[in-house]
Amino acid sequence: MSTVLETPKGKGEATRERILEIAEAAVLAKGFGATSIEEVIAEAGLTKSGFFYHFRDKNALAREMVRRYVATNDRLFDEIFGRGQQLSDDPLQAFLISLKLLAETMADLPNGHPGCLIASICYQERLFDREIRDLTAQSVRDWNARFRTILDGIAAVYPPREPVDLDDVADMLSCIVDGAIIMSKTLNDPGRLERQIMLFRSLVKLMFAPN
Amino acid sequence: MSTVLETPKGKGEATRERILEIAEAAVLAKGFGATSIEEVIAEAGLTKSGFFYHFRDKNALAREMVRRYVATNDRLFDEIFGRGQQLSDDPLQAFLISLKLLAETMADLPNGHPGCLIASICYQERLFDREIRDLTAQSVRDWNARFRTILDGIAAVYPPREPVDLDDVADMLSCIVDGAIIMSKTLNDPGRLERQIMLFRSLVKLMFAPN
DNA sequence: GAGAAACCGTACCATGAGTACAGTTTTGGA
DNA sequence: TCCAAAACTGTACTCATGGTACGGTTTCTC
The missing domain is CATH 1.10.10.60 (Homeodomain-like)
Structure with a gap:
Protein backbone atom coordinates (compact mmCIF):
# COMPACT_ATOMS: atom_id res chain seq x y z
CA MET A 1 0.00 0.00 0.00
CA ARG A 56 -6.49 19.71 20.13
CA ASP A 57 -6.94 17.92 23.47
CA LYS A 58 -6.15 14.68 25.25
CA ASN A 59 -8.73 12.78 23.25
CA ALA A 60 -7.08 13.79 19.98
CA LEU A 61 -3.84 12.45 21.38
CA ALA A 62 -5.55 9.15 22.18
CA ARG A 63 -7.00 8.93 18.68
CA GLU A 64 -3.65 9.40 17.01
CA MET A 65 -2.02 6.98 19.42
CA VAL A 66 -4.49 4.27 18.47
CA ARG A 67 -4.11 4.95 14.76
CA ARG A 68 -0.36 4.71 15.10
CA TYR A 69 -0.53 1.54 17.16
CA VAL A 70 -2.92 -0.19 14.78
CA ALA A 71 -0.87 0.79 11.73
CA THR A 72 2.32 -0.50 13.32
CA ASN A 73 0.70 -3.78 14.25
CA ASP A 74 -0.84 -4.17 10.81
CA ARG A 75 2.57 -3.73 9.25
CA LEU A 76 4.08 -6.30 11.60
CA PHE A 77 1.38 -8.84 10.80
CA ASP A 78 1.73 -8.19 7.07
CA GLU A 79 5.40 -8.93 7.38
CA ILE A 80 5.16 -12.01 9.59
CA PHE A 81 2.28 -13.75 7.85
CA GLY A 82 3.52 -12.72 4.43
CA ARG A 83 6.93 -14.19 5.22
CA GLY A 84 5.30 -17.47 6.24
CA GLN A 85 3.55 -17.73 2.90
CA GLN A 86 6.81 -16.99 1.12
CA LEU A 87 8.55 -19.82 2.93
CA SER A 88 6.00 -22.55 2.30
CA ASP A 89 3.30 -23.24 -0.25
CA ASP A 90 1.48 -25.46 2.20
CA PRO A 91 -1.00 -23.26 4.10
CA LEU A 92 -0.58 -25.17 7.37
CA GLN A 93 3.21 -25.06 7.23
CA ALA A 94 3.11 -21.39 6.30
CA PHE A 95 0.95 -20.61 9.35
CA LEU A 96 3.16 -22.67 11.65
CA ILE A 97 6.21 -20.81 10.38
CA SER A 98 4.48 -17.48 10.92
CA LEU A 99 3.50 -18.39 14.46
CA LYS A 100 7.10 -19.30 15.19
CA LEU A 101 8.19 -15.96 13.75
CA LEU A 102 5.59 -14.18 15.87
CA ALA A 103 6.80 -15.96 19.00
CA GLU A 104 10.41 -15.04 18.21
CA THR A 105 9.50 -11.43 17.55
CA MET A 106 7.79 -11.21 20.92
CA ALA A 107 10.69 -12.92 22.65
CA ASP A 108 13.16 -10.49 21.11
CA LEU A 109 11.55 -7.44 22.69
CA PRO A 110 14.22 -6.09 25.04
CA ASN A 111 12.08 -5.56 28.15
CA GLY A 112 9.21 -7.80 27.28
CA HIS A 113 6.09 -6.67 25.46
CA PRO A 114 5.25 -3.14 26.57
CA GLY A 115 1.53 -3.92 26.48
CA CYS A 116 -1.40 -3.86 24.10
CA LEU A 117 -2.87 -0.41 23.66
CA ILE A 118 -6.25 -1.86 22.71
CA ALA A 119 -6.36 -3.77 25.99
CA SER A 120 -5.32 -0.68 27.92
CA ILE A 121 -8.09 1.34 26.32
CA CYS A 122 -10.60 -1.46 26.84
CA TYR A 123 -10.07 -1.19 30.57
CA GLN A 124 -10.70 2.55 30.49
CA GLU A 125 -13.49 2.69 27.94
CA ARG A 126 -15.46 5.43 29.63
CA LEU A 127 -12.59 7.83 29.10
CA PHE A 128 -12.78 7.68 25.33
CA ASP A 129 -15.26 8.88 22.74
CA ARG A 130 -17.13 6.66 20.33
CA GLU A 131 -14.68 7.22 17.49
CA ILE A 132 -11.80 5.71 19.45
CA ARG A 133 -13.84 2.76 20.65
CA ASP A 134 -14.94 2.11 17.05
CA LEU A 135 -11.32 2.26 15.96
CA THR A 136 -10.21 -0.36 18.47
CA ALA A 137 -13.17 -2.61 17.74
CA GLN A 138 -12.57 -2.48 14.00
CA SER A 139 -8.89 -3.26 14.33
CA VAL A 140 -9.64 -6.33 16.44
CA ARG A 141 -12.21 -7.45 13.89
CA ASP A 142 -9.67 -6.97 11.10
CA TRP A 143 -7.04 -9.03 12.89
CA ASN A 144 -9.50 -11.81 13.60
CA ALA A 145 -10.62 -11.79 9.96
CA ARG A 146 -7.01 -12.05 8.84
CA PHE A 147 -6.43 -15.13 10.97
CA ARG A 148 -9.75 -16.59 9.87
CA THR A 149 -8.77 -16.31 6.20
CA ILE A 150 -5.56 -18.18 6.90
CA LEU A 151 -7.43 -20.89 8.79
CA ASP A 152 -9.89 -21.28 5.92
CA GLY A 153 -6.99 -21.98 3.62
CA ILE A 154 -5.66 -24.60 6.00
CA ALA A 155 -9.01 -26.28 6.60
CA ALA A 156 -9.54 -26.62 2.84
CA VAL A 157 -6.50 -28.90 2.71
CA TYR A 158 -6.54 -30.44 6.19
CA PRO A 159 -10.03 -31.04 7.56
CA PRO A 160 -9.90 -30.43 11.31
CA ARG A 161 -10.33 -33.42 13.63
CA GLU A 162 -12.51 -32.12 16.38
CA PRO A 163 -15.38 -30.04 14.99
CA VAL A 164 -14.09 -26.60 15.94
CA ASP A 165 -15.48 -23.25 14.83
CA LEU A 166 -12.75 -21.54 12.82
CA ASP A 167 -13.96 -18.10 13.86
CA ASP A 168 -13.34 -19.09 17.46
CA VAL A 169 -9.89 -20.44 16.63
CA ALA A 170 -9.05 -17.17 14.87
CA ASP A 171 -10.28 -15.20 17.91
CA MET A 172 -8.23 -17.44 20.15
CA LEU A 173 -4.92 -16.22 18.82
CA SER A 174 -5.78 -12.62 19.69
CA CYS A 175 -7.07 -13.71 23.09
CA ILE A 176 -3.96 -15.69 23.90
CA VAL A 177 -1.61 -12.89 22.89
CA ASP A 178 -3.50 -10.30 24.92
CA GLY A 179 -3.91 -12.65 27.86
CA ALA A 180 -0.26 -13.69 27.79
CA ILE A 181 0.88 -10.07 27.68
CA ILE A 182 -1.07 -9.46 30.87
CA MET A 183 0.37 -12.57 32.50
CA SER A 184 3.90 -11.66 31.43
CA LYS A 185 3.55 -8.20 32.88
CA THR A 186 1.80 -9.26 36.07
CA LEU A 187 4.30 -12.01 36.84
CA ASN A 188 7.21 -10.00 35.49
CA ASP A 189 8.17 -12.96 33.30
CA PRO A 190 8.43 -11.84 29.66
CA GLY A 191 9.01 -15.41 28.43
CA ARG A 192 5.40 -16.47 28.95
CA LEU A 193 4.17 -14.65 25.88
CA GLU A 194 6.49 -16.59 23.60
CA ARG A 195 5.57 -19.88 25.28
CA GLN A 196 1.85 -19.27 24.92
CA ILE A 197 2.18 -18.53 21.22
CA MET A 198 4.21 -21.68 20.77
CA LEU A 199 1.61 -23.69 22.66
CA PHE A 200 -1.10 -22.28 20.40
CA ARG A 201 1.09 -23.38 17.50
CA SER A 202 1.22 -26.93 18.90
CA LEU A 203 -2.55 -26.95 19.20
CA VAL A 204 -2.95 -25.81 15.60
CA LYS A 205 -0.80 -28.75 14.60
CA LEU A 206 -2.96 -31.03 16.72
CA MET A 207 -6.13 -29.65 15.18
CA PHE A 208 -5.13 -29.90 11.55
CA ALA A 209 -2.10 -32.10 11.03
CA PRO A 210 -2.96 -35.52 9.59
CA ASN A 211 -2.52 -38.26 12.15
CA MET B 1 -11.27 -22.11 55.63
CA ARG B 56 -6.43 5.76 54.69
CA ASP B 57 -5.96 6.79 51.05
CA LYS B 58 -6.68 5.67 47.51
CA ASN B 59 -4.00 3.01 47.68
CA ALA B 60 -5.62 1.40 50.71
CA LEU B 61 -8.85 1.30 48.73
CA ALA B 62 -7.03 -0.46 45.89
CA ARG B 63 -5.50 -3.00 48.25
CA GLU B 64 -8.85 -3.95 49.75
CA MET B 65 -10.43 -4.08 46.30
CA VAL B 66 -7.85 -6.59 45.13
CA ARG B 67 -8.19 -8.70 48.26
CA ARG B 68 -11.95 -8.78 47.80
CA TYR B 69 -11.68 -9.60 44.11
CA VAL B 70 -9.19 -12.42 44.65
CA ALA B 71 -11.23 -13.91 47.48
CA THR B 72 -14.41 -13.86 45.40
CA ASN B 73 -12.66 -15.51 42.48
CA ASP B 74 -11.06 -18.13 44.69
CA ARG B 75 -14.46 -19.04 46.06
CA LEU B 76 -15.90 -19.29 42.54
CA PHE B 77 -13.09 -21.57 41.40
CA ASP B 78 -13.42 -23.72 44.51
CA GLU B 79 -17.07 -24.18 43.72
CA ILE B 80 -16.72 -24.84 39.99
CA PHE B 81 -13.76 -27.19 40.06
CA GLY B 82 -15.00 -28.87 43.22
CA ARG B 83 -18.35 -29.52 41.56
CA GLY B 84 -16.60 -31.08 38.58
CA GLN B 85 -14.80 -33.53 40.81
CA GLN B 86 -18.06 -34.37 42.55
CA LEU B 87 -19.71 -35.20 39.25
CA SER B 88 -17.04 -37.49 37.83
CA ASP B 89 -14.28 -39.66 39.23
CA ASP B 90 -12.41 -39.47 35.96
CA PRO B 91 -10.04 -36.48 36.17
CA LEU B 92 -10.43 -35.59 32.50
CA GLN B 93 -14.23 -35.75 32.61
CA ALA B 94 -14.25 -33.76 35.83
CA PHE B 95 -12.17 -31.00 34.23
CA LEU B 96 -14.33 -30.95 31.11
CA ILE B 97 -17.43 -30.62 33.27
CA SER B 98 -15.86 -27.81 35.24
CA LEU B 99 -14.90 -25.96 32.07
CA LYS B 100 -18.46 -26.24 30.86
CA LEU B 101 -19.67 -24.88 34.19
CA LEU B 102 -17.17 -22.04 33.96
CA ALA B 103 -18.34 -21.18 30.46
CA GLU B 104 -21.98 -21.20 31.60
CA THR B 105 -21.20 -19.05 34.61
CA MET B 106 -19.55 -16.48 32.37
CA ALA B 107 -22.41 -16.62 29.89
CA ASP B 108 -24.96 -16.05 32.65
CA LEU B 109 -23.49 -12.70 33.68
CA PRO B 110 -26.25 -10.19 32.89
CA ASN B 111 -24.20 -7.55 31.05
CA GLY B 112 -21.19 -9.66 30.17
CA HIS B 113 -18.11 -9.98 32.32
CA PRO B 114 -17.42 -6.64 33.99
CA GLY B 115 -13.66 -7.13 33.58
CA CYS B 116 -10.71 -8.63 35.38
CA LEU B 117 -9.36 -6.40 38.12
CA ILE B 118 -5.92 -7.97 37.84
CA ALA B 119 -5.78 -7.06 34.15
CA SER B 120 -6.96 -3.54 34.90
CA ILE B 121 -4.25 -3.09 37.50
CA CYS B 122 -1.66 -4.65 35.22
CA TYR B 123 -2.25 -1.89 32.71
CA GLN B 124 -1.77 0.76 35.39
CA GLU B 125 1.05 -0.81 37.34
CA ARG B 126 2.89 2.40 38.07
CA LEU B 127 -0.06 3.65 40.10
CA PHE B 128 0.21 0.91 42.69
CA ASP B 129 2.68 0.05 45.40
CA ARG B 130 4.67 -3.13 45.61
CA GLU B 131 2.24 -4.79 48.02
CA ILE B 132 -0.61 -4.62 45.53
CA ARG B 133 1.51 -5.82 42.64
CA ASP B 134 2.70 -8.75 44.77
CA LEU B 135 -0.91 -9.53 45.62
CA THR B 136 -1.96 -9.71 41.98
CA ALA B 137 1.09 -11.72 40.98
CA GLN B 138 0.54 -14.25 43.75
CA SER B 139 -3.12 -14.71 42.91
CA VAL B 140 -2.26 -15.42 39.27
CA ARG B 141 0.39 -17.91 40.37
CA ASP B 142 -2.13 -19.59 42.65
CA TRP B 143 -4.70 -19.93 39.90
CA ASN B 144 -2.15 -21.33 37.49
CA ALA B 145 -0.98 -23.81 40.13
CA ARG B 146 -4.55 -24.92 40.69
CA PHE B 147 -5.03 -25.67 37.01
CA ARG B 148 -1.63 -27.34 36.83
CA THR B 149 -2.58 -29.73 39.63
CA ILE B 150 -5.74 -30.70 37.78
CA LEU B 151 -3.79 -31.27 34.56
CA ASP B 152 -1.26 -33.44 36.39
CA GLY B 153 -4.10 -35.66 37.51
CA ILE B 154 -5.35 -35.94 33.95
CA ALA B 155 -1.94 -36.60 32.41
CA ALA B 156 -1.36 -39.43 34.88
CA VAL B 157 -4.30 -41.27 33.33
CA TYR B 158 -4.26 -39.95 29.75
CA PRO B 159 -0.78 -39.29 28.41
CA PRO B 160 -0.98 -36.24 26.14
CA ARG B 161 -0.49 -36.75 22.40
CA GLU B 162 1.60 -33.81 21.36
CA PRO B 163 4.43 -33.20 23.84
CA VAL B 164 2.98 -30.11 25.56
CA ASP B 165 4.25 -28.44 28.72
CA LEU B 166 1.49 -28.72 31.31
CA ASP B 167 2.56 -25.49 32.98
CA ASP B 168 1.92 -23.72 29.71
CA VAL B 169 -1.46 -25.39 29.30
CA ALA B 170 -2.41 -24.31 32.81
CA ASP B 171 -1.29 -20.74 32.05
CA MET B 172 -3.28 -20.86 28.84
CA LEU B 173 -6.63 -21.03 30.61
CA SER B 174 -5.91 -17.81 32.48
CA CYS B 175 -4.64 -16.18 29.32
CA ILE B 176 -7.69 -17.15 27.32
CA VAL B 177 -10.12 -15.95 29.94
CA ASP B 178 -8.37 -12.60 30.34
CA GLY B 179 -7.92 -12.22 26.60
CA ALA B 180 -11.52 -13.16 25.87
CA ILE B 181 -12.79 -10.68 28.44
CA ILE B 182 -10.92 -7.95 26.61
CA MET B 183 -12.26 -9.10 23.25
CA SER B 184 -15.81 -9.33 24.59
CA LYS B 185 -15.61 -5.82 25.98
CA THR B 186 -13.88 -4.30 22.97
CA LEU B 187 -16.29 -5.83 20.45
CA ASN B 188 -19.25 -5.44 22.79
CA ASP B 189 -20.07 -9.12 22.28
CA PRO B 190 -20.31 -10.88 25.68
CA GLY B 191 -20.72 -14.30 24.05
CA ARG B 192 -17.09 -14.58 22.99
CA LEU B 193 -15.88 -15.35 26.49
CA GLU B 194 -18.10 -18.42 26.73
CA ARG B 195 -17.06 -19.56 23.26
CA GLN B 196 -13.36 -19.24 24.00
CA ILE B 197 -13.66 -21.29 27.16
CA MET B 198 -15.57 -23.94 25.25
CA LEU B 199 -12.91 -23.97 22.54
CA PHE B 200 -10.23 -24.43 25.19
CA ARG B 201 -12.33 -27.33 26.45
CA SER B 202 -12.33 -28.90 22.98
CA LEU B 203 -8.58 -28.55 22.82
CA VAL B 204 -8.16 -30.21 26.20
CA LYS B 205 -10.17 -33.12 24.83
CA LEU B 206 -7.96 -33.19 21.75
CA MET B 207 -4.83 -33.15 23.87
CA PHE B 208 -5.76 -35.89 26.29
CA ALA B 209 -8.70 -37.94 25.06
CA PRO B 210 -7.68 -41.36 23.73
CA ASN B 211 -8.04 -41.56 19.99
C1' DG C 1 12.99 38.12 2.81
C1' DA C 2 8.15 37.10 3.60
C1' DG C 3 4.85 34.12 5.27
C1' DA C 4 3.60 30.04 7.34
C1' DA C 5 4.70 26.46 10.63
C1' DA C 6 6.27 25.41 14.99
C1' DC C 7 6.71 26.67 18.82
C1' DC C 8 7.28 29.69 23.93
C1' DG C 9 5.43 32.40 28.18
C1' DT C 10 2.15 33.72 31.11
C1' DA C 11 -1.96 33.99 33.25
C1' DC C 12 -6.05 31.88 34.45
C1' DC C 13 -10.10 28.47 35.84
C1' DA C 14 -12.10 23.99 37.43
C1' DT C 15 -11.60 19.62 39.36
C1' DG C 16 -9.95 16.14 42.30
C1' DA C 17 -6.61 14.02 45.85
C1' DG C 18 -5.51 14.54 50.27
C1' DT C 19 -5.07 16.80 55.16
C1' DA C 20 -6.77 18.63 59.46
C1' DC C 21 -9.82 18.77 62.90
C1' DA C 22 -13.87 19.77 65.51
C1' DG C 23 -18.54 18.41 65.89
C1' DT C 24 -22.65 15.05 65.55
C1' DT C 25 -25.27 10.90 65.18
C1' DT C 26 -25.69 5.94 65.55
C1' DT C 27 -24.92 1.59 67.54
C1' DG C 28 -23.96 -2.19 70.53
C1' DG C 29 -23.12 -3.77 74.93
C1' DA C 30 -22.97 -3.57 80.30
C1' DT D 1 -31.03 3.13 80.05
C1' DC D 2 -26.78 5.07 79.68
C1' DC D 3 -22.18 5.35 77.91
C1' DA D 4 -18.38 4.81 75.07
C1' DA D 5 -16.89 3.64 70.85
C1' DA D 6 -17.96 3.50 66.00
C1' DA D 7 -19.46 5.79 62.17
C1' DC D 8 -19.90 9.33 60.35
C1' DT D 9 -20.70 15.10 58.87
C1' DG D 10 -18.94 19.93 57.84
C1' DT D 11 -15.71 23.23 56.79
C1' DA D 12 -11.71 24.91 55.26
C1' DC D 13 -7.69 24.41 53.43
C1' DT D 14 -3.21 22.91 49.92
C1' DC D 15 -1.48 21.16 45.78
C1' DA D 16 -1.27 18.98 41.21
C1' DT D 17 -3.23 18.59 36.77
C1' DG D 18 -6.24 19.24 32.57
C1' DG D 19 -7.54 22.60 29.82
C1' DT D 20 -8.27 27.51 27.80
C1' DA D 21 -6.75 31.92 25.94
C1' DC D 22 -3.74 34.68 23.58
C1' DG D 23 0.16 37.37 22.32
C1' DG D 24 4.92 36.92 21.17
C1' DT D 25 9.06 34.53 19.08
C1' DT D 26 11.83 31.43 16.51
C1' DT D 27 12.57 28.41 12.56
C1' DC D 28 11.80 26.45 8.31
C1' DT D 29 10.57 26.80 3.39
C1' DC D 30 9.64 28.66 -0.84
Missing part, protein backbone atom coordinates in the same frame (compact mmCIF):
# COMPACT_ATOMS: atom_id res chain seq x y z
CA SER A 2 2.36 2.69 1.23
CA THR A 3 6.02 2.95 0.52
CA VAL A 4 8.43 1.93 3.21
CA LEU A 5 9.83 5.43 3.46
CA GLU A 6 7.08 7.73 4.62
CA THR A 7 6.54 11.09 3.01
CA PRO A 8 9.34 13.47 4.01
CA LYS A 9 8.60 14.73 7.49
CA GLY A 10 8.64 18.33 8.52
CA LYS A 11 10.02 19.16 11.93
CA GLY A 12 6.51 19.23 13.29
CA GLU A 13 5.87 15.69 12.19
CA ALA A 14 8.93 14.50 14.09
CA THR A 15 7.77 16.24 17.27
CA ARG A 16 4.32 14.77 16.84
CA GLU A 17 5.83 11.33 16.54
CA ARG A 18 7.99 11.88 19.62
CA ILE A 19 4.98 12.94 21.66
CA LEU A 20 3.01 9.91 20.52
CA GLU A 21 5.81 7.52 21.40
CA ILE A 22 6.35 8.96 24.87
CA ALA A 23 2.61 9.09 25.52
CA GLU A 24 2.12 5.50 24.43
CA ALA A 25 4.80 4.23 26.79
CA ALA A 26 3.28 6.25 29.63
CA VAL A 27 -0.25 5.07 28.89
CA LEU A 28 0.84 1.44 28.82
CA ALA A 29 2.54 1.86 32.17
CA LYS A 30 -0.04 3.89 34.08
CA GLY A 31 -3.17 4.11 32.02
CA PHE A 32 -4.56 7.00 30.03
CA GLY A 33 -6.33 8.72 32.86
CA ALA A 34 -3.22 8.80 35.00
CA THR A 35 -0.92 9.98 32.23
CA SER A 36 -0.44 13.71 32.63
CA ILE A 37 0.26 15.95 29.71
CA GLU A 38 2.81 17.71 31.87
CA GLU A 39 5.04 14.69 32.18
CA VAL A 40 4.74 13.90 28.49
CA ILE A 41 5.83 17.37 27.43
CA ALA A 42 8.57 17.36 30.07
CA GLU A 43 10.04 14.21 28.57
CA ALA A 44 9.48 15.44 25.03
CA GLY A 45 11.16 18.73 25.88
CA LEU A 46 8.47 21.15 24.83
CA THR A 47 5.89 23.34 26.47
CA LYS A 48 2.20 22.93 27.00
CA SER A 49 1.52 25.39 24.22
CA GLY A 50 3.60 23.27 21.90
CA PHE A 51 1.59 20.22 22.82
CA PHE A 52 -1.75 21.85 22.15
CA TYR A 53 -0.44 23.10 18.85
CA HIS A 54 -0.22 19.46 17.73
CA PHE A 55 -3.20 17.98 19.53
CA SER B 2 -13.90 -19.54 56.52
CA THR B 3 -17.54 -20.22 57.10
CA VAL B 4 -19.98 -19.36 54.34
CA LEU B 5 -21.69 -16.80 56.50
CA GLU B 6 -19.21 -14.10 57.33
CA THR B 7 -18.86 -12.79 60.83
CA PRO B 8 -21.81 -10.53 61.70
CA LYS B 9 -21.17 -7.16 60.11
CA GLY B 10 -21.40 -3.86 61.86
CA LYS B 11 -22.82 -0.94 59.95
CA GLY B 12 -19.33 0.18 59.07
CA GLU B 13 -18.53 -3.11 57.42
CA ALA B 14 -21.56 -2.76 55.18
CA THR B 15 -20.54 0.75 54.13
CA ARG B 16 -17.01 -0.48 53.47
CA GLU B 17 -18.38 -3.23 51.28
CA ARG B 18 -20.61 -0.77 49.41
CA ILE B 19 -17.67 1.53 48.73
CA LEU B 20 -15.57 -1.38 47.47
CA GLU B 21 -18.30 -2.59 45.14
CA ILE B 22 -18.93 0.84 43.65
CA ALA B 23 -15.21 1.52 43.33
CA GLU B 24 -14.58 -1.81 41.62
CA ALA B 25 -17.24 -1.16 39.00
CA ALA B 26 -15.83 2.31 38.38
CA VAL B 27 -12.25 1.09 38.14
CA LEU B 28 -13.21 -1.62 35.65
CA ALA B 29 -14.98 0.97 33.51
CA LYS B 30 -12.52 3.85 33.60
CA GLY B 31 -9.37 2.68 35.27
CA PHE B 32 -8.05 3.42 38.73
CA GLY B 33 -6.39 6.70 37.86
CA ALA B 34 -9.55 8.13 36.40
CA THR B 35 -11.81 6.96 39.20
CA SER B 36 -12.38 9.88 41.53
CA ILE B 37 -13.13 9.44 45.17
CA GLU B 38 -15.72 12.16 44.78
CA GLU B 39 -17.86 10.13 42.42
CA VAL B 40 -17.53 6.99 44.53
CA ILE B 41 -18.74 8.73 47.67
CA ALA B 42 -21.49 10.46 45.71
CA GLU B 43 -22.84 7.08 44.59
CA ALA B 44 -22.29 5.53 48.00
CA GLY B 45 -24.09 8.43 49.66
CA LEU B 46 -21.48 9.53 52.14
CA THR B 47 -19.00 12.35 52.55
CA LYS B 48 -15.30 12.56 51.94
CA SER B 49 -14.69 12.39 55.66
CA GLY B 50 -16.67 9.19 55.77
CA PHE B 51 -14.55 7.70 53.02
CA PHE B 52 -11.26 8.52 54.71
CA TYR B 53 -12.60 7.07 57.91
CA HIS B 54 -12.67 3.67 56.18
CA PHE B 55 -9.64 3.98 53.89
